[in-house]
Amino acid sequence: MNEISKKDRMKIPRQPMPEQDKLERRTNFSEVNLGFTEELAKMEALRCLQCPKPICIEGCPVEVKISEFIKLVSEGDFLGAAQKIKEDNLLPAICGRVCPQEEQCEVKCVVGKKGEPVAIGRLERFVADFEREHTELRLPELKPKTGKRVAIVGSGPAGLSCAGDLIQMGHEVTVFEALHELGGVLIYGIPEFRLPKEIVKAEINSLRALGVEFVTNAVIGFTDTVDELLANDYDAVFIAVGAGLPYFLNIEGENLNGVYSSNEFLTRVNLMKAYRFPEFDTPVFNCKDKNVAVFGGGNTAMDAVRTSKRLGAKNAYIIYRRSDVEMPARKEEIHHAKEEGIEFILLANPKRFIGDENGWLKGVELVRMELGEPDASGRRKPIPIEGSEYILDIDMAVIAIGNGSNPIIQNTTPDLQFNKWGNISVNEETMETSKKGVFAGGDIVTGGATVILAMGAGRKAAKAINEYLSRS
Amino acid sequence: MYEIIKAEFIAPSVKKFIIKAPKIAQKRKAGQFVIIRINENGERIPLTIADSDKELGTITIIVQGVGKTTNELNQLTTGSYITDVVGPLGKASHIENFGTAVSIGGGVGTAIAFPTAVALKDAGNYTIAIIGGRTKEFVILEDEMKKVCDEVYPTTDDGSYGFKGFVTAKLKELIDSGRKIDFVLAIGPIPMMKAVAETTRPYGIKTVVSLNPIMVDGTGMCGGCRATVDNKTVFVCVDGPEFDAHKVDFATLERRNKTYKEMEETSYHSFQCHIDKAFEEART
Ligand SMILES: Cc1cc2nc3c(=O)[nH]c(=O)nc-3n(C[C@H](O)[C@H](O)[C@H](O)COP(=O)(O)OP(=O)(O)OC[C@H]3O[C@@H](n4cnc5c(N)ncnc54)[C@H](O)[C@@H]3O)c2cc1C
Ligand SMILES: Cc1cc2nc3c(=O)[nH]c(=O)nc-3n(C[C@H](O)[C@H](O)[C@H](O)COP(=O)(O)OP(=O)(O)OC[C@H]3O[C@@H](n4cnc5c(N)ncnc54)[C@H](O)[C@@H]3O)c2cc1C
Ligand code: SF4
Ligand code: SF4
Ligand code: FES
Numbered sequence: 001m002n003e004i005s006k007k008d009r010m011k012i013p014r015q016p017m018p019e020q021d022k023l024e025r026r027t028n029f030s031e032v033n034l035g036f037t038e039e040l041a042k043m044e045a046l047r048c049l050q051c052p053k054p055i056c057i058e059g060c061p062v063e064v065k066i067s068e069f070i071k072l073v074s075e076g077d078f079l080g081a082a083q084k085i086k087e088d089n090l091l092p093a094i095c096g097r098v099c100p101q102e103e104q105c106e107v108k109c110v111v112g113k114k115g116e117p118v119a120i121g122r123l124e125r126f127v128a129d130f131e132r133e134h135t136e137l138r139l140p141e142l143k144p145k146t147g148k149r150v151a152i153v154g155s156g157p158a159g160l161s162c163a164g165d166l167i168q169m170g171h172e173v174t175v176f177e178a179l180h181e182l183g184g185v186l187i188y189g190i191p192e193f194r195l196p197k198e199i200v201k202a203e204i205n206s207l208r209a210l211g212v213e214f215v216t217n218a219v220i221g222f223t224d225t226v227d228e229l230l231a232n233d234y235d236a237v238f239i240a241v242g243a244g245l246p247y248f249l250n251i252e253g254e255n256l257n258g259v260y261s262s263n264e265f266l267t268r269v270n271l272m273k274a275y276r277f278p279e280f281d282t283p284v285f286n287c288k289d290k291n292v293a294v295f296g297g298g299n300t301a302m303d304a305v306r307t308s309k310r311l312g313a314k315n316a317y318i319i320y321r322r323s324d325v326e327m328p329a330r331k332e333e334i335h336h337a338k339e340e341g342i343e344f345i346l347l348a349n350p351k352r353f354i355g356d357e358n359g360w361l362k363g364v365e366l367v368r369m370e371l372g373e374p375d376a377s378g379r380r381k382p383i384p385i386e387g388s389e390y391i392l393d394i395d396m397a398v399i400a401i402g403n404g405s406n407p408i409i410q411n412t413t414p415d416l417q418f419n420k421w422g423n424i425s426v427n428e429e430t431m432e433t434s435k436k437g438v439f440a441g442g443d444i445v446t447g448g449a450t451v452i453l454a455m456g457a458g459r460k461a462a463k464a465i466n467e468y469l470s471r472s
Numbered sequence: 473m474y475e476i477i478k479a480e481f482i483a484p485s486v487k488k489f490i491i492k493a494p495k496i497a498q499k500r501k502a503g504q505f506v507i508i509r510i511n512e513n514g515e516r517i518p519l520t521i522a523d524s525d526k527e528l529g530t531i532t533i534i535v536q537g538v539g540k541t542t543n544e545l546n547q548l549t550t551g552s553y554i555t556d557v558v559g560p561l562g563k564a565s566h567i568e569n570f571g572t573a574v575s576i577g578g579g580v581g582t583a584i585a586f587p588t589a590v591a592l593k594d595a596g597n598y599t600i601a602i603i604g605g606r607t608k609e610f611v612i613l614e615d616e617m618k619k620v621c622d623e624v625y626p627t628t629d630d631g632s633y634g635f636k637g638f639v640t641a642k643l644k645e646l647i648d649s650g651r652k653i654d655f656v657l658a659i660g661p662i663p664m665m666k667a668v669a670e671t672t673r674p675y676g677i678k679t680v681v682s683l684n685p686i687m688v689d690g691t692g693m694c695g696g697c698r699a700t701v702d703n704k705t706v707f708v709c710v711d712g713p714e715f716d717a718h719k720v721d722f723a724t725l726e727r728r729n730k731t732y733k734e735m736e737e738t739s740y741h742s743f744q745c746h747i748d749k750a751f752e753e754a755r756t
Contacts, residue, residue, distance in 0.1 A: 178691050180509055180516075180556040217558035219691055223495055244693040248705065255700060255724055257731045264694035272515065272688070278742055281515035281540060282688075283735035359727040406692050408710070 006049055014116040015044040022339040026309050029192045029275055032336055033097070036126040038078075045074035048118045051110060056120060059108035062456045064088045066105060066120055073123055082131035085124060090161045090459070093132060093199050094186060095452050096125025098299075100330045104452070132202055139209055143170035148469045151176060151234040153220045153409070156184020158240035158442025158454040158461075160203065163212045165462030171469065173211075174234075176218040181271060184242055186451070188271040189263070191303050193310070194333075197270075221412035226438060235472065236437045236465050239424060240458060243443035244406040248399055249295065253353025258285055258361035262300045262400035269307050285396045288312035293364060293392065295319050295350060296400035297327035302337050304398040309340055316342050317392070321349040321369050321382045345392075347371070349384060353397065363391050403448050423447055430464035431457060437472075439465055473553040474508075477530055483605070483612045485537040486580055487546045488522075494529030496521070496559045502591035503565030503682070503714055506531065507690040509556040510548070515541050518687045518709070520584040521560060531557075534583035534612070540739040547747075561690045562713050565591060570655035570678070573597040574646070575621070576639050576668060578604045578660020582613050584682055585659040593620045597655070601625065602642045604660070608633035640667045653677055658717060662726045669717035679717035683708045685725060686732070700724045 054067040072081035101121035109117035246261035272282035297320035368388035371380035417434035441457030523532035575589035605611035626634030658668035692710035700721035
């Protein structure tokens with residue numbers, strides 16, 4: 001098989017991802033992408049040119065050995081491929097699904113210069129799923145116990161990956177989580193149809209099997225403070241509390257009934273399983289035959305709008321103030337959303353929400369926008385077009401314009417340094433904070449970013465914590 | 473899992489629970505609450521920590537059955553378990569020696585006002601409690617209040633016990649009798665809190681209420697609990713739950729609390745049917 005020439009490899013088209021039918025999936029919460037078969041995976045793997053200097057690796061924040069794992073896939077050694085990925089990425093089943101590959105690894109792939117890049121993410125997902133489905137839990141060897149104890153605050157990808165590394169280094173690890181479920185945004189934010197919760201649970205169970213202790217219902221700052229953790233025999237603390245503060249638009253009518261933050265809407269549906277009400281007790285706005293507008297253009301906005309469609313919305317709109325080129329969501333999510341019948345209203349911004357006599361949302365006043373000069377972020381700045389206002393009838397709105405950092409830790413840890421946006425200031429090499437023995441990483445440091453960056457930060461911190469503990 | 477050490481009804485459909493939660497018992501301050509989830513399918517609901525025992529590691533909550541979750545909770549008995557209890561959440565009551573402080577509780581609101589009344593007394597205030605109920609059996613915690621307050625006035629709407637009339641009528645009577653009142657805390661149904669706010673406003677008496685919006689996480693993450701205070705949006709779970717009564721937009725709060733009215737009814741109805749069926753089966 002390896003004899004196949006470069007030219008022939010280039011001829012193989014990018015293998016399509018088998019998907020749930022687009023009409024059918026609008027009525028359920030099952031995963032949209034069904035995953036490669038072994039044949040599709042091997043075929044796709046053949047498209048990789050096995051570059052001597054694989055430039056794709058530069059695009060991956062944790063430098064997965066992409067060409068090496070893909071070679072193993074092409075040889076049919078899927079378990080070997082899984083091991084290879086796990087040398088750098090502890091959560092491949094998750095990253096294969098949610099990484100913005102088109103901006104990271106795949107954008108660099110040389111095959112993509114002429115045609116479509118190698119589907120690195122889909123292969124990563126395939127390999128991780130294969131391993132999970134075909135093997136018993138295989139536990140890596142742990143280093144001898146050091147007797148040192150580390151407290152990790154938050155169980156999102158940053159916290160989980162840090163825990164995974166530290167336990168293997170021989171330290172005792174306790175993860176404290178404010179909610180009743182573990183996984184952070186992977187559980188409460190990203191919906192089932194994009195990331196089945198079973199996969200996140202499997203990752204957490206393997207950490208548990210390694211000996212990581214998990215404490216749910218522990219809001220650090222309230223239940224215990226960071227100082228109390230340090231005083232209670234923890235030698236180091238890693239803060240990975242994410243970006244858990246919803247931003248609102250601060251416009252008229254935002255407190256009408258039917259206006260949600262994306263965090264609330266998605267938490268009700270995903271964490272509290274409101275899509276299965278009344279079997280589960282938590283309700284959510286009844287979207288059936290209603291008009292729903294989601295404000296924003298990121299992954300969160302796509303998740304919210306596609307969720308509303310699944311809850312029965314008649315019309316579900318994305319309302320975004322720039323054009324589709326600037327939309328930060330993964331390309332695949334935008335594509336899936338369009339397939340599912342989501343309507344995109346681009347270059348429009350809300351001015352005020354309008355309520356009926358009982359205080360229920362019934363419309364939004366929008367103003368058309370045009371793009372001006374590039375702003376600080378390099379994107380062209382949207383400018384309202386005077387006099388272009390119009391009213392759109394809607395029954396429910398979801399605000400998905402980003403998250404800031406939750407101030408609980410800041411308010412209860414006086415000697416920890418934060419920047420002006422409320423993010424924790426760290427030494428970027430070591431993830432060390434201004435407070436001795438306290439490290440931080442993930443969205444609480446960077447602001448809302450990506451799963452793989454949070455994971456990378458968790459691993460970097462684990463390394464630094466290990467060094468810190470061996471010194472102290 | 474959190475064990476219920478003791479559970480007993482103290483008024484019709486009002487039940488007092490003592491729950492093992494050592495961490496929370498250690499830390500909690502007057503005015504703070506917990507969020508509980510009874511079981512895997514349950515909703516997260518906030519309940520005020522009415523009392524605690526640091527030595528025994530227990531907290532007390534007092535729950536009025538109003539819908540599915542609270543009624544389901546009130547079916548639990550001594551020795552059973554609750555899946556999740558998280559806290560202590562929210563800001564502690566702002567306590568100082570104001571002089572004369574009146575704590576007003578309406579219905580189960582008395583349970584929420586109780587810990588703050590204790591704290592006000594401990595801070596040196598001359599403490600008066602007005603505790604209202606529809607009828608005699610709905611007046612709760614009278615003995616407990618009497619132990620900590622200098623004066624306690626039960627009131628009932630029908631006059632079946634104590635003062636006849638609303639708590640605001642009793643408050644007005646106290647004010648009009650010329651007593652100097654420096655601080656009022658009022659906790660109960662929204663119309664009651666609103667009425668107290670209007671009673672004290674002309675006199676400029678500092679008045680605090682504890683708001684009860686619908687919550688999910690209780691940590692400032694979802695924004696579902698937002699309310700309007702002093703024309704600004706606040707997240708009640710982290711910025712409150714206590715606010716200056718004269719600045720609260722009660723109408724918005726009342727309206728937002730009705731968001732899920734239909735679904736709450738569905739939920740409660742199917743729960744009731746379920747109970748009735750179980751009851752039938754047990755009989756036959
Ligand atoms: C809806 C949505 C969709 C997204 N889609 C994608 C995607 O497709 N691809 C991608 O790469 N990224 C995506 N992201 C971004 C990505 O999920 C985050 O960047 C990532 O999860 C950050 O990880 P983290 O570990 O820093 O924090 P989080 O995942 O936010 O986890 C933090 C955890 O800490 C807990 N916590 C908070 N405060 C406390 C406290 N005081 N005490 C104890 N625990 C606490 C929280 O409850 C939470 O569980 C998405 C985000 C959202 C919201
Ligand atoms: C800070 C705070 C402290 C509270 N302390 C107490 C207490 O000590 N004792 C007590 O009996 N009650 C207390 N409550 C009220 C209690 O939380 C509600 O009665 C309970 O959530 C109702 O749930 P249900 O399913 O039984 O009723 P439902 O039928 O679901 O709802 C009845 C009404 O309760 C409110 N409610 C519904 N769901 C929630 C929710 N998730 N969070 C908050 N309110 C909701 C709504 O206004 C609704 O109309 C407190 C509320 C808050 C915000
Ligand atoms: S972890 Fe993400 S960026 Fe890295 S190779 Fe995998 S899919 Fe690409
Ligand atoms: S750049 Fe593309 S073709 Fe080259 S090794 Fe990476 S994935 Fe393979
Ligand atoms: S309950 Fe979610 S922010 Fe207050």
